[in-house]
Amino acid sequence: MTGALTGFVGAVLEAWQELRVHRTRVLLSLVGVAVAVCSLTTVVALGAIVQQANQELSERSSGRPASLYLSAYRSDGAAVDTEKMDAVWSETLARYDISYASRVIQSTQLVPFATGGVMVGVQAVDQPYGEMHRVRMSEGAWFTPADTEQLAPRLIVNEVFYDRMGRPDLATHPTVALGGQSVAGSASGEAAGGTTAVVVGVTPAASWETEPSMFMLAGQLLALQSATAGEAGATTTDPFGGGGGGGGSVQYEMWVPPEISDQLTGIVQRDVQAALGDGATADVFRQDYAQYGDDPFLVTKLVVGGIAVLVLLLGALGLVNIALVTVKQRVREIGIRRSFGATAGRVFFAVMMESVVATIAAGALGVVAAILIVQSPWVHDLVGQGTVTDFPPFPVDAALLGLLAATVVGALAGLLPALVAVRVKVIDAIRY
Amino acid sequence: MHGPARRQLGVRRAGADVVSLLQLQDVTRTVLPPDQPALTILSGVDLTVEPGDRISIVGRSGSGKSTLLNILGLLDLPTSGTLTFADRPVKSYSGGERDRVRGARIGFVFQQFNLLPGRTALENVAMPLLYATGRQFWRRRSLAAEMLEAVGLGHRLESLPDRLSGGEQQRVAIARSLVRGPSLILADEPTGALDLDTGQSVMELIDEVATRTGAALVTITHDPAIARRARDHFRLDRGVLTPVADPALSVSGVES
Ligand SMILES: Nc1ncnc2c1ncn2[C@@H]1O[C@H](COP(=O)(O)OP(=O)(O)OP(=O)(O)O)[C@@H](O)[C@H]1O
Ligand SMILES: [Mg+2]
Numbered sequence: 001m002t003g004a005l006t007g008f009v010g011a012v013l014e015a016w017q018e019l020r021v022h023r024t025r026v027l028l029s030l031v032g033v034a035v036a037v038c039s040l041t042t043v044v045a046l047g048a049i050v051q052q053a054n055q056e057l058s059e060r061s062s063g064r065p066a067s068l069y070l071s072a073y074r075s076d077g078a079a080v081d082t083e084k085m086d087a088v089w090s091e092t093l094a095r096y097d098i099s100y101a102s103r104v105i106q107s108t109q110l111v112p113f114a115t116g117g118v119m120v121g122v123q124a125v126d127q128p129y130g131e132m133h134r135v136r137m138s139e140g141a142w143f144t145p146a147d148t149e150q151l152a153p154r155l156i157v158n159e160v161f162y163d164r165m166g167r168p169d170l171a172t173h174p175t176v177a178l179g180g181q182s183v184a185g186s187a188s189g190e191a192a193g194g195t196t197a198v199v200v201g202v203t204p205a206a207s208w209e210t211e212p213s214m215f216m217l218a219g220q221l222l223a224l225q226s227a228t229a230g231e232a233g234a235t236t237t238d239p240f241g242g243g244g245g246g247g248g249s250v251q252y253e254m255w256v257p258p259e260i261s262d263q264l265t266g267i268v269q270r271d272v273q274a275a276l277g278d279g280a281t282a283d284v285f286r287q288d289y290a291q292y293g294d295d296p297f298l299v300t301k302l303v304v305g306g307i308a309v310l311v312l313l314l315g316a317l318g319l320v321n322i323a324l325v326t327v328k329q330r331v332r333e334i335g336i337r338r339s340f341g342a343t344a345g346r347v348f349f350a351v352m353m354e355s356v357v358a359t360i361a362a363g364a365l366g367v368v369a370a371i372l373i374v375q376s377p378w379v380h381d382l383v384g385q386g387t388v389t390d391f392p393p394f395p396v397d398a399a400l401l402g403l404l405a406a407t408v409v410g411a412l413a414g415l416l417p418a419l420v421a422v423r424v425k426v427i428d429a430i431r432y
Numbered sequence: 433m434h435g436p437a438r439r440q441l442g443v444r445r446a447g448a449d450v451v452s453l454l455q456l457q458d459v460t461r462t463v464l465p466p467d468q469p470a471l472t473i474l475s476g477v478d479l480t481v482e483p484g485d486r487i488s489i490v491g492r493s494g495s496g497k498s499t500l501l502n503i504l505g506l507l508d509l510p511t512s513g514t515l516t517f518a519d520r521p522v523k524s525y526s527g528g529e530r531d532r533v534r535g536a537r538i539g540f541v542f543q544q545f546n547l548l549p550g551r552t553a554l555e556n557v558a559m560p561l562l563y564a565t566g567r568q569f570w571r572r573r574s575l576a577a578e579m580l581e582a583v584g585l586g587h588r589l590e591s592l593p594d595r596l597s598g599g600e601q602q603r604v605a606i607a608r609s610l611v612r613g614p615s616l617i618l619a620d621e622p623t624g625a626l627d628l629d630t631g632q633s634v635m636e637l638i639d640e641v642a643t644r645t646g647a648a649l650v651t652i653t654h655d656p657a658i659a660r661r662a663r664d665h666f667r668l669d670r671g672v673l674t675p676v677a678d679p680a681l682s683v684s685g686v687e688s
Pocket of ligand 2: 498499
């Protein structure tokens, strides 16, 4: 219907003219809305970013949903034989076609830095671990499947370690001596009875990390440990001291679709238990942040959302106030428009549109300001607190929410003055 | 020639094929001021307006002229009696229909001009076209510019009302009242805020465009000289409308 189109376009034009004519009062009322939308969007965006940062942090420590951990211990207190466990583990992965799985061994290695030998914490893992824990790299790349085949162990070191090495170019394949006596004055000297490892990547260090640490592939660590254990007098740094690596210190972890995690937990536990026999107990449990059904960030979200809505309501209240005052000053103008054919519905819609057009403009401004604030390096530092190394982009949801909120507030704030406007008695309005 | 008597009685010619624009029969208007007895502003008003008519209504201040004009302009409804617009009882129109009919067929010229402040002459004249549809709506700026040209203000399109003289403002108001091509122009003391000469030239302008477009013109005025420009003359005295031969006489004597 042409009447509906011209009616809509006409009302928007009318509203726009009205806003242009009353620039000052409109600007005044809009400052409030823009500030409210800006804070709402900022708060929501920061909330989303903090949540994502927290989530990534917990994913890095305890895995992505759903991560299942397998542990086994003997009833007599001794460790389960590592080779046997490894065999059972490989068999289980193959049987259920689980490709994201990793052993995790915590150990230490003596590293001969230029300033002297230091015991460095080692986390030995299988190649999929990088994907499972979203390990971030600041230099180089995570282990590739081909690295597993290499005779010389591959290392991924943290920034502290890398600094102590003197930050050599990774393209030159810098090496580190492992598994032997320290070699004074060298970061790459071959140690007696040890081996030379190649650094292939560097992970960022959080600001509180002051000690060097590194990742190794589990297979290469175990090989290194058995080699050094075979040589009399060589220093093995494995706390369990066992020739084949301490079975008790090996963790088994797999990343599976959350829908089937419960089912898998039972099946894997049963299979491993059966394979180990009566002397040992197998346990499979879930440990990622999403293991409890409800959202662990729900409270944060509610608090943040509540504050944002409150701020917006205050902005809306200011807008209603100003709009009500001005609509009373415009009674005459409304009367004139009515006498030239404006229907009551049209007057209602036009007054409402004024509010909506204005708040959408203010809302867009607020959203832009919010994006600038949230993306500023200063806020990144504040929110990241040194633990978030890679900042997520500005959430689109937050921007859309800001605009939507501005529109809704505009419509609500426009409602009251629009009701006042339609109640204007034309003959009283144009009487003089 | 339309005789005032025929008009007052609302008598139709035989055949009754002439569509009257506006017809009032025994119209009264009373108001109920709070805590006061009912006040009768108009009583027993009969009036017929046909296309192309020129009607003047004179009356003292407070006699009910503006009240009558509001009823003629469908801004107000009679308390009793019948009011028909284009042969249809106005009571049967919905509120929105009344507004649309008013916008499309009636143009107002007010004593105080009533231009929208802060809006240019062009925007003021284009304003009624915002409530039109189709070509009139989409081409409103060029239509408004043409209309301002026609009232001799083609060079002041972008002027704001407070930069225009009274006569110029009233010419903008006239352009605004005519821009949708109404069949009825209602002028409430259109020269009241203007000096004598300006008033005469403004009235000439209204007459001329009304003649050109074939619109009926109802003028309310105190000024017998302005009233005399019309063909049919009425006097309003304490809410009672009476046809008179010469508006100059009506100011003094009462005829019956
Ligand atoms: N809503 C109302 N409530 C009370 N009294 C009213 C109302 N409307 C009009 N009146 C009274 O009715 C009378 C006629 O009013 P109206 O405005 O029609 O006069 P008028 O002839 O146009 O006068 P003027 O020449 O001064 O414009 C006045 O005395 C006015 O005070
Ligand atoms: Mg009056």
